Structures are given as structure tokens and as C-alpha cells.
Amino acid sequence: MKIVVLVKQVPDLSGDIKIDPKTKNLDRRDSSVVINPYDLQALTLALQLKQQFNAETCAISMGPQKAEMALYECLAMGIDEAVLISDRAFVGSDTLATTLIIAQAIRKKIPDVTMILCGKHAVDAETGIVGPGVAERMGLPCVSNVCECPEIKNGKARVRRQSDTGYQTVSCALPAVFTIAETSSEPNYIHMNNIKKASNAHIETMTLASLQLERSKVGIEGSPTVVGSLNLVEMNKETVMLTGDQKEAACRIAALLQKTAKGV
Amino acid sequence: MNQPECIQNELLRKTVRQFIENEIEPHAKEMDLTGEFPWQVIKKMAKLGMFGVAIDESWGGAGMNADAEVIVLEELARSSASVALTLDAHNLALYPIYHHADEALKKRVMKSLATGEKLCAFGLTEPGCGSDAANIQCTAVKKQDHYVLNGQKAWLTNFSVSDYYVIAAKTDRSAGARGVSLFLVERDNPGLHIGQEEDKFGMRGSNTGEITLENCEIPLENLIGIENKGFAYAMETLDIGRMAIGAIAIGIIVRALEEAKAYAQQRAAFGKPIAKYQAVQFMIADMEINLFASRTMLRNVVAKRNRGENITQDVAKLKVFSSEAATKAALDAIQIFGGNGYSKEYPVERLMRDAKLLEIGEGTTQILRMLIGANTLR
Ligand SMILES: Cc1cc2nc3c(=O)[nH]c(=O)nc-3n(C[C@H](O)[C@H](O)[C@H](O)COP(=O)(O)OP(=O)(O)OC[C@H]3O[C@@H](n4cnc5c(N)ncnc54)[C@H](O)[C@@H]3O)c2cc1C
Numbered sequence: 287m288k289i290v291v292l293v294k295q296v297p298d299l300s301g302d303i304k305i306d307p308k309t310k311n312l313d314r315r316d317s318s319v320v321i322n323p324y325d326l327q328a329l330t331l332a333l334q335l336k337q338q339f340n341a342e343t344c345a346i347s348m349g350p351q352k353a354e355m356a357l358y359e360c361l362a363m364g365i366d367e368a369v370l371i372s373d374r375a376f377v378g379s380d381t382l383a384t385t386l387i388i389a390q391a392i393r394k395k396i397p398d399v400t401m402i403l404c405g406k407h408a409v410d411a412e413t414g415i416v417g418p419g420v421a422e423r424m425g426l427p428c429v430s431n432v433c434e435c436p437e438i439k440n441g442k443a444r445v446r447r448q449s450d451t452g453y454q455t456v457s458c459a460l461p462a463v464f465t466i467a468e469t470s471s472e473p474n475y476i477h478m479n480n481i482k483k484a485s486n487a488h489i490e491t492m493t494l495a496s497l498q499l500e501r502s503k504v505g506i507e508g509s510p511t512v513v514g515s516l517n518l519v520e521m522n523k524e525t526v527m528l529t530g531d532q533k534e535a536a537c538r539i540a541a542l543l544q545k546t547a548k549g550v
Numbered sequence: 551m552n553q554p555e556c557i558q559n560e561l562l563r564k565t566v567r568q569f570i571e572n573e574i575e576p577h578a579k580e581m582d583l584t585g586e587f588p589w590q591v592i593k594k595m596a597k598l599g600m601f602g603v604a605i606d607e608s609w610g611g612a613g614m615n616a617d618a619e620v621i622v623l624e625e626l627a628r629s630s631a632s633v634a635l636t637l638d639a640h641n642l643a644l645y646p647i648y649h650h651a652d653e654a655l656k657k658r659v660m661k662s663l664a665t666g667e668k669l670c671a672f673g674l675t676e677p678g679c680g681s682d683a684a685n686i687q688c689t690a691v692k693k694q695d696h697y698v699l700n701g702q703k704a705w706l707t708n709f710s711v712s713d714y715y716v717i718a719a720k721t722d723r724s725a726g727a728r729g730v731s732l733f734l735v736e737r738d739n740p741g742l743h744i745g746q747e748e749d750k751f752g753m754r755g756s757n758t759g760e761i762t763l764e765n766c767e768i769p770l771e772n773l774i775g776i777e778n779k780g781f782a783y784a785m786e787t788l789d790i791g792r793m794a795i796g797a798i799a800i801g802i803i804v805r806a807l808e809e810a811k812a813y814a815q816q817r818a819a820f821g822k823p824i825a826k827y828q829a830v831q832f833m834i835a836d837m838e839i840n841l842f843a844s845r846t847m848l849r850n851v852v853a854k855r856n857r858g859e860n861i862t863q864d865v866a867k868l869k870v871f872s873s874e875a876a877t878k879a880a881l882d883a884i885q886i887f888g889g890n891g892y893s894k895e896y897p898v899e900r901l902m903r904d905a906k907l908l909e910i911g912e913g914t915t916q917i918l919r920m921l922i923g924a925n926t927l928r
Contacts, residue, residue, distance in 0.1 A: 354557075355557070355560060355561070358557050358561055359561060359564070362561055362565070475565065475568070475569050475598055476561070476565045477598060477599050478562070478565075478598060478599030478600055478602070478603050478612040478614075478618075479599045479602075479607070479610075479611070479612045479613075481558055481561050481562050481565065481612060481614065481618075482558060482612060482613050482614050484561065485554045485555070485557040485558035485561060486554045486558075
């Protein structure tokens, strides 16, 4: 079994975030970075599958050279191999170009991949398209919003996914792409004894040349997406402090709810 | 520093910081208030391998260098200096074993100590003497197949939570510093009595107290290294300990600065944030300056230690400077917080109480200034 995990380094949203007024994208210049939280969930599941099936695991990230740090982190977590897709030509790639590049990298690096796991979306751009897009480009089935470790039997996977209204259990043939939502699996902390080895590991870099892609299909040139405008969501929240004993407070809550329901 | 080492340090700092924020920070205040030893935290740290970052892999450590050791201590101290001190004291006892014990003794204890499965304590100070460490009164008398230890040890960090004790005792009473040896004493030894815990001013989440050795018989194999070399081993481990104190001081300064900065920016007086007033800015500036100087000194000492050079003089300078800087940073943070700084509700008064220990333990500021001055005027 061979598992690829797609990993993106994103700004740490627990701190302040800035938007570049020109590009209307996140200004990533001086924010600290972390692994996209949903990708962490994907990594955690990959490590569970590694233990269960002795699977070979490979983390792939597309980004600037400094995204390497995220990959070292993956290695220290226990992922076996890591690939950085990085080239100046890739700068400015939208999801259309990104999926082309990543799909090509997977084909080249792990042609016999069994499962591709990624976060349901990256918390910086929030598109949620890369996973399904990679599946489409590779002609693979895709299950989104997976919320439990897939069960694997006879070359098929049974996965539980979150939908807007509840949970669904889906069967699908492998290889497949799964995008991972919140799961109940807590990511483990990295053990100190893994850090030295991971820091000394070799991370393969894939470039425009090594992926043999056309320049016009990647980067800004290959990216039709333009962010037109950005609007802040107006939140009209009002806080009401309730006093009195439990009974009084409960009555007031009921009254408030009734009022709100009417408003809706 | 080469590239893998830079990556290693960055990865390590990130990992421990995340662990500390989730697992230690929520308990840091509580352990200070109750004075209880944070067993849960210590067990989790052990599980993560935080006790042996600079110990060789063959003993279950992570095989990194002194950089790793000080990163862990600094990050711990940024949240809880008590927990950092617990680890530092453990290391004080561990290093003489690691560097000087024979293979058989190491085989018995190193793995459980490097993995943090067991804790240890270092007993040099006695009720009657601390700074004048060559004057200890605890004795070890050699019999046919064992030593008999008698005496009292005071101020041991980890005194009641340890499984092993590294005890300094006189094997030659006529020889001063050259008559001291180090011994490993096991907790279940019937001659070892654990005494009262100190009710401390700061570092309240660390476990400090007295032990008594009463006709405490230990096998000859529990002598660490060579007889009568114990004082040199103790000074050597204290050099490493002083480096640790430098890292803990830096952790405290970093926290004082973070807290003071955030408070100064949001607290307003006379119509603007107090951060806009030069008198406040100067206190923050002093913290920055002292942090920069302490870090530079520490980096220097760590590099020397990694190269295997003698650090005695430089680490003494680091310890004096950074410990005084930590106390000053914490006091200034209290000042910036005003009345709130004087309350236990806010974190800065704890920083001050914790920082003060750094000027006392592992060689007082006065003793270290003497060491530095005497060397200069040699
Ligand atoms: C929280 C805590 C944890 C500790 N943990 C440990 C531990 O794990 N193991 C351990 O062995 N010890 C430990 N100690 C003890 C510590 O190392 C000693 O307290 C320290 O070395 C000072 O010794 P003392 O307390 O006996 O002070 P003293 O030596 O009595 O000194 C009192 C004062 O006199 C000054 N002084 C002494 N001699 C001179 C001199 N010649 N010239 C000028 N001034 C001088 C000192 O600087 C100090 O200001 C700990 C102490 C504390 C508070």
C-alpha cells in the first residue's frame, strides 16, 4: 500500500492576518507558518494506515523553498519520504494549475499510489478544490470530507464522510483521493528522538523541468483565476447578559428564542 | 551551524513550544499556587523524550547537542520555570553518571534516566554549607564490599520524587575538595530518609527539600567514576547547569517581554496607551537589550560546549548576567503592569519570584563574580 499525503504550509491563523490590498490574497510575508490543520488530520490518518498495513507514506508539498520545514515536520512525525514541488515558474498558480502540477508529481513519484489524502481545504485560501481536482486529473474517485480512518478490504475502501446534514458511509475502489475533515484522531506530538534523523533526511525537489510540464500551463500564465473583490462578512451579533436564578434565566432564554425565531 | 542543525533547532523549538502551550501552560499558574509537583506534565514530557534530548541514542536519548538542551529549557521556562528547573536538576545528577560512571552502572540506570522514566536529584548542598561546597560534612566510609554514607543534604531539587540520588560525600576528610566523591543512592535504600519539603518563595512547582543518610550502605559499584574526583565532576556538571540557568533566564525574559509588551499596548492612561510613554518604552528596551545580550552569550557558551571546550569562565559570566537580567525584566514587567502586576491574577509576579532563584542556585552571583574576578586577576 502506498499513501501520498498532500501538505500545505499556511499562515498561522491564531495570530494577526493581513490581506495584500493589491492581489487580495493573504499577505504571507511576515506571518509564522504551520501545516494546514486539515492536512495534519490527513497525516495522522496516513500514519495510522502505515501502522495498520505497513503502508509506505510520502508527503508532497508545493510551495516556496521554506515550505521544506513542513516536510521535515512530516518526516519527524513518521512519514517515510517527502517531496517538495518548487519552481519560480509555479509562482502564482491557481487551483487549476496547482492540480495539474501535483497530479503530475504523483504520477512521476508514485505511479502505483493506493491512496491520496489531503485536507478538506486549506485554511488560507479555503477553496477545497485541490483534492477533487487532483482526483479528476488522475481519473480517480474522490470522497470529500472524510471524518474517520478509511477501512480497507479487498482493494476497496469504506469511508465515513460528513455531509451538510449528517454522515454518509461510502464504498469506493482504490486508488482514490480522500479529503479529510475533522476526525476524532488527535495528532501525536513529534517525539524528540525523531527530530535529528528527520532533520538530516533528504527532501527531493521537483521542478518544472523534472515534471516535464509546459510553462504556459502553470504559474500566472496557466492560472485563469482572478480574485475580483473581497468583502467582510458582516456579523450582527449582540450579547445579552441574563441575570436572575435558573428558572428566571430559562424563561428569558425561551422568550428570546421565540423573538429571534419570529425575526427569521 | 550547518543546515541540518538549523532545521533541527527550528523543528525542535516548534515541537516543544506547541506541546508546552497545550500541556504545560494551562497548569503553570496552578502548580505555582498549590506548590504541587506536576506529575502529569512530567510524565507527558518523558513520553515525548524531553528528558534526553542531548543524550546519545544508545541510552534512549535523542542524540542532539547542547543547542537542543537549551532550546527545551528556554521554552519550558517561558511557560513554567519550575518545570524547567526540575529538568535542569535531573540533568545535574544525570551528567556525572553519563560522563564518568563505568559501563555497568550506566547500563543499570542511564536508560531510565535519559527517557525520564525515572527522575534523579543532585545532592551537594548541606544545611551547613552551600557556596563553600568543598566543606561538606557528609561522609562515605569504605568497607570491604560497600560504602557507608552518613550526613544530611539540603535543598535538593526533586528530593521526594526521584528514584536515584547522586550524593557528594567526603571519602577523605583531610583533603578538602580533593577528598569528595560522588555516589549513586537508590530511593529504596533503608538508610535514605526523605525529609520535609521547603515552602518556597518561587519555583513552587519544583520539588525541593532535605534528605538524611543514616548508615546508608551502598555497593562499591555505586561509586561514580574515580574516588576523590567527585568535586571536579560536580563542578563540571554545574558548568552545564549554569548553561541551563542561562536558558531558563532567557525563557523568563522572553515571557516578561511578551507580557509587558501586550499589556503596555492595551492599557491606556492620560488618553493614550502606556506603550506610548518613553518611561515605559525604556523598560521594554532594557528587556530587549538584556535578552539580546543573554542570547548572544548563551549561543557562545553552547557553541564552545558543542566543540568540547572548557566553558567554566564564560558560563559563569552568562549565569550572572542573565539571572540578574531575568529578575530585572520581571520586576520591570510588574512595574509596567502597575497594581495588576502585584496581583497573583497576572503572570508577572510569578516570573519575578521564579527568576530570583537563578541568582542563588548553582553558584550564587557573588561566588561567580569571585570566580570571574579571581581569574582575571590571576
Ligand atoms: C530552589 C532551590 C533549589 C536548589 N536545588 C539544589 C539541588 O538540586 N542540589 C543542590 O546541591 N543544591 C541545591 N540548591 C542549593 C543552592 O545551590 C545553594 O542555596 C547555593 O549554592 C547557595 O548556598 P547557601 O544557600 O548555603 O548560601 P551560602 O553559601 O550560605 O551563602 C549566603 C550568602 O553569602 C554569600 N557568600 C557566601 N560565601 C561568600 C564569599 N566567599 N564571598 C562573598 N559572598 C559569599 C552568598 O553569595 C550568599 O549571598 C538549591 C537552592 C534552592 C533555593
